[in-house]
Amino acid sequence: MYPTVRGLVLPLAIAISIILAGFGSARAGGKTAFVEIGFVGVPPLNFQNVLLNVQAIRINPKANAAPNDPKWQKIGVPAGIGQGGNGTPELQIDLNTSQNIPQLFNTGKVKPGTYRIAQLLLDPNNPGTLVPDCPKAGTPEGCINYPFQLANPGSPINLVPAQQPLLAPSKGKLSQLVIQLTMAINTAPIQPGGTYTVTISLGTVTGPLGTVTGTVSTGSGGKAKHVRKLAVTAEAIGTNTEIASAPVASDGSYTLLLPAGNDFGTPNDFGTLYDLAVAGGGDSYGAARLPKLTSLTTITQDFKLSTNQTLGSISGTIKDNCVANLPIAGATIQLLIPPSNNPLLSDGTGDCSAPANFGECVSVATANTDNAGDFPLPGSLSTPAAFDSVPILKSGTYTMMVSAPGYDSLFTPVNATTGNKSGGNCSAGKTVVPCNLFLSTGYIKGVIPITAPIAGETTLVQVFAEDTGTNNIVSALPMPIIVRSTSSNTVPFTINVPTEPIPPATTGPRTFDLFATTIDLFQGVTDPYQGHKIAVIPDIEGPAFSSVQGACNTVGPNGVSSPDTISCVGHGSITGTVANADLGTSVVLSKEDVQITNTAVQNQAPNMSATNAISFCIPGDDYTVQRMELPTQGSTPPLMMPTPMPVGTPAAITVPPAPLAGGPSPTPTPAAKCPTTCSNVGGTCPGVCNNVGTVL
Amino acid sequence: MAYHASRYFLRIVAMSALGAAFALSVASCNNNQGGFSGNVGNTPNGPALTSYRILGTPGTPFTATVSDARSSWLVQGNVPLSIIICNNVLPAIIIATKTSSDNNLLSIEIIKGTRVLNLASTSAPFGTVSLQTGGKLLAISPPASPDLRIFVAGPLNTSYSALVEDIQSGFVISDRAPTMIMFDTPNGKVDGTFFQNGGRDFGTFTLNMTLDGVVVASVVAGPTAFIREP
Numbered sequence: 001m002y003p004t005v006r007g008l009v010l011p012l013a014i015a016i017s018i019i020l021a022g023f024g025s026a027r028a029g030g031k032t033a034f035v036e037i038g039f040v041g042v043p044p045l046n047f048q049n050v051l052l053n054v055q056a057i058r059i060n061p062k063a064n065a066a067p068n069d070p071k072w073q074k075i076g077v078p079a080g081i082g083q084g085g086n087g088t089p090e091l092q093i094d095l096n097t098s099q100n101i102p103q104l105f106n107t108g109k110v111k112p113g114t115y116r117i118a119q120l121l122l123d124p125n126n127p128g129t130l131v132p133d134c135p136k137a138g139t140p141e142g143c144i145n146y147p148f149q150l151a152n153p154g155s156p157i158n159l160v161p162a163q164q165p166l167l168a169p170s171k172g173k174l175s176q177l178v179i180q181l182t183m184a185i186n187t188a189p190i191q192p193g194g195t196y197t198v199t200i201s202l203g204t205v206t207g208p209l210g211t212v213t214g215t216v217s218t219g220s221g222g223k224a225k226h227v228r229k230l231a232v233t234a235e236a237i238g239t240n241t242e243i244a245s246a247p248v249a250s251d252g253s254y255t256l257l258l259p260a261g262n263d264f265g266t267p268n269d270f271g272t273l274y275d276l277a278v279a280g281g282g283d284s285y286g287a288a289r290l291p292k293l294t295s296l297t298t299i300t301q302d303f304k305l306s307t308n309q310t311l312g313s314i315s316g317t318i319k320d321n322c323v324a325n326l327p328i329a330g331a332t333i334q335l336l337i338p339p340s341n342n343p344l345l346s347d348g349t350g351d352c353s354a355p356a357n358f359g360e361c362v363s364v365a366t367a368n369t370d371n372a373g374d375f376p377l378p379g380s381l382s383t384p385a386a387f388d389s390v391p392i393l394k395s396g397t398y399t400m401m402v403s404a405p406g407y408d409s410l411f412t413p414v415n416a417t418t419g420n421k422s423g424g425n426c427s428a429g430k431t432v433v434p435c436n437l438f439l440s441t442g443y444i445k446g447v448i449p450i451t452a453p454i455a456g457e458t459t460l461v462q463v464f465a466e467d468t469g470t471n472n473i474v475s476a477l478p479m480p481i482i483v484r485s486t487s488s489n490t491v492p493f494t495i496n497v498p499t500e501p502i503p504p505a506t507t508g509p510r511t512f513d514l515f516a517t518t519i520d521l522f523q524g525v526t527d528p529y530q531g532h533k534i535a536v537i538p539d540i541e542g543p544a545f546s547s548v549q550g551a552c553n554t555v556g557p558n559g560v561s562s563p564d565t566i567s568c569v570g571h572g573s574i575t576g577t578v579a580n581a582d583l584g585t586s587v588v589l590s591k592e593d594v595q596i597t598n599t600a601v602q603n604q605a606p607n608m609s610a611t612n613a614i615s616f617c618i619p620g621d622d623y624t625v626q627r628m629e630l631p632t633q634g635s636t637p638p639l640m641m642p643t644p645m646p647v648g649t650p651a652a653i654t655v656p657p658a659p660l661a662g663g664p665s666p667t668p669t670p671a672a673k674c675p676t677t678c679s680n681v682g683g684t685c686p687g688v689c690n691n692v693g694t695v696l
Numbered sequence: 697m698a699y700h701a702s703r704y705f706l707r708i709v710a711m712s713a714l715g716a717a718f719a720l721s722v723a724s725c726n727n728n729q730g731g732f733s734g735n736v737g738n739t740p741n742g743p744a745l746t747s748y749r750i751l752g753t754p755g756t757p758f759t760a761t762v763s764d765a766r767s768s769w770l771v772q773g774n775v776p777l778s779i780i781i782c783n784n785v786l787p788a789i790i791i792a793t794k795t796s797s798d799n800n801l802l803s804i805e806i807i808k809g810t811r812v813l814n815l816a817s818t819s820a821p822f823g824t825v826s827l828q829t830g831g832k833l834l835a836i837s838p839p840a841s842p843d844l845r846i847f848v849a850g851p852l853n854t855s856y857s858a859l860v861e862d863i864q865s866g867f868v869i870s871d872r873a874p875t876m877i878m879f880d881t882p883n884g885k886v887d888g889t890f891f892q893n894g895g896r897d898f899g900t901f902t903l904n905m906t907l908d909g910v911v912v913a914s915v916v917a918g919p920t921a922f923i924r925e926p
Contacts, residue, residue: 241753458834464822519826
């Protein structure tokens with residue numbers, strides 16, 4: 001995990017990583033062709049989330065194939081996302097976030113042939129969930145979960161295009177099937193907890209995908225057992241987030257089909273930015289940073305690797321520098337190398353460990369720590385962990401980056417080792433230094449005023465820290481704070497924060513904005529959006545760096561207090577449109593100059609009926625919304641991940657609190673039943689929420 | 697199923713089931729999460745275990761609070777991770793916060809037996825999702841005491857079955873690594889027997905057991921492994 005900018009809504013659909021479906025027993029059952037499935041959403045209007053629980057897509061050569069036809073070829077949820085036990089795994093996708101460019105679902109192996117029908121398989125018991133904005137969509141309350149059922153629950157959801165065939169994958173080749181998922185509302189519920197009835201239809205879309213192809217000079221051990229197969233992986237630029245991965249064929253070729261923005265040749269056009277990482281077999285690593293990829297275009301990127309490398313391992317332990325023997329679970333460890341098209345980086349050193357440089361480098365291997373702080377998690381016999389198959393450099397080192405929320409990222413030179421010295425050398429010298437590392441941190445203590453809940457109710461408070469003036473969240477409490485009726489009217493908290501300055505700065509204090517949200521129930525069931533006011537604490541100078549183990553610095557609690565009080569105001573929403581938006585456009589929502597959240601602009605041209613829509617579910621309060629733009633990309637690869645910049649002036653928006661319901665003084669929303677999100681003394685509670693519109 | 701049976705009987709059952717599983721190439725034991733294939737006696741089936749899956753973009757870090765009606769646990773890790781509570785008392789709730797500042801997907805699922813009961817997802821930076829099952833749990837329970845966990849680190853994504861037991865109760869688990877197994881309010885010492893499904897050797901198990909945050913046992917063994925509280 002890089003310390004990315006939270007406000008950077010890259011023009012990339014949510015990544016679920018369609019990894020290595022083509023690996024392993026590729027010829028099992030004659031399945032030697034590859035099909036990549038992607039979804040483009042056409043959701044109904046006025047919903048914050050349109051969530052489908054997808055189990056699989058299956059295809060058949062016969063357009064009228066029976067449900068039990070033996071020729072169905074199923075492409076299910078990616079194995080890597082954690083299917084377990086004996087059940088059918090499923091993946092939740094949001095149609096709202098895949099309106100501009102597709103969300104990749106998976107790449108599956110199928111028999112070569114001609115296919116005429118595709119069928120969408122949803123969870124038959126729980127096909128999905130809708131979260132409407134505040135009442136515009138015929139519901140009694142917005143920003144809460146409503147299940148939906150299909151209008152024809154027993155009928156399959158088929159795609160049989162008029163222009164046949166649907167697709168014709170051939171042996172060893174990658175084909176694409178991008179399915180347009182359209183949902184229409186048939187009936188809406190009349191009370192919270194009710195069920196929508198919907199109709200889902202399927203269509204095909206040409207694009208918006210781009211192709212990345214090329215050759216990899218290889219030949220050493222790519223087919224060996226117990227070695228990771230040689231593959232080219234596309235990552236979101238400047239991150240280790242895998243978008244898709246393709247095996248390198250025996251002739252050295254590879255092909256990736258990736259989500260890509262449209263390019264109309266106008267100045268605001270914004271493609272999609274990727275890094276490529278090559279790893280596996282017995283070859284050296286390779287990396288490249290690509291220029292923008294646009295729909296229906298091809299980028300050719302070749303790699304020249306060193307073959308017949310000796311493979312070694314890197315392992316170790318990550319612990320907290322402040323608390324003795326405290327392991328850091330869930331830390332992310334990456335190996336970074338310069339991209340082949342910028343090997344010396346902008347300062348000419350080629351050193352990825354320099355604070356100003358690491359953003360120019362590419363992650364070629366990733367590992368995580370377990371609950372004891374040990375890394376890497378073990379692989380399997382057929383697919384060893386990435387850190388167990390690292391080419392040993394004959395000269396020089398890799399850069400290893402270790403990061404965890406609330407801690408300073410750590411950079412160290414590292415090389416893999418083997419034999420009785422296996423486990424890696426975390427130094428630039430010949431003497432092996434084990435990779436047992438400590439991450440530094442500091443603490444901010446503070447208090448947040450709160451209206452304590454009434455007896456029998458609790459409120460869960462979560463606190464976040466972000467770099468001042470940005471949406472770059474760097475830390476959160478590991479566990480929300482429980483506030484009961486017997487608690488005081490302030491919530492004390494202690495949060496870990498990094499202590500080193502933000503690169504490229506090397507000196508000076510690091511400052512933070514803090515904000516606190518709540519995790520609520522609505523009528524006793526979990527609520528996707530909070531109904532309590534957000535409290536902010538702007539511009540707190542963070543603790544100073546300390547390299548001394550066990551002696552870390554703390555600021556506060558004096559002077560670290562919110563002027564706001566967390567109180568129950570109910571849900572609210574902001575909806576609007578953004579003129580002349582492109583894939584680099586996003587909108588940030590702030591309170592008292594503290595950035596809270598952001599959103600991409602959905603449903604842009606060239607979609608039919610483009611709306612350029614934004615929406616936030618946010619409790620009733622005073623906010624500002626600010627348009628942000630990513631810089632337009634040229635035809636050459638950017639040095640690093642671009643940063644969004646504000647455009648125009650922020651717009652002030654007041655979302656009225658939900659009118660009270662229940663209690664001794666009945667309200668404009670008598671249909672609401674208390675308690676909703678919470679109750680006040682006297683028995684009232686927030687009623688149906690308000691929506692406010694805006695145009696940016 | 698041996699829900700309230702003696703630990704010695706359960707161990708015999710487990711080893712018998714191991715052979716049966718190898719022979720029949722089916723997943724796991726009789727009921728808590730699936731069904732041991734072998735004959736495991738006449739004790740009645742216990743209730744299906746509730747488990748949780750943290751899914752989405754592989755590697756995405758998160759912090760989660762899991763609470764049943766008696767105890768709660770803090771879990772930090774990366775996607776994917778399965779979480780199982782042995783001896784759980786419903787209702788239960790899970791709250792997960794993504795701890796990365798990107799748009800990667802974090803999805804949580806509640807599983808009962810082998811069925812996905814419910815899902816919730818977020819792609820927001822540091823987004824939070826929550827789910828509950830078995831009724832309404834209006835407050836997080838106190839931290840588990842003792843906090844006894846077994847972490848199945850690997851082999852990665854390999855299907856396995858296990859019998860996890862204290863001196864009174866045994867729980868059959870069928871899942872894939874990595875998995876965090878918590879034992880709510882154990883009666884005496886806890887141990888676990890793990891074997892890979894299908895009678896195949898996909899690599900060695902890497903297990904550790906923590907008691908109140910301290911590693912008290914570690915095992916690297918395969919294709920079967922046994923770990924016990926010292």
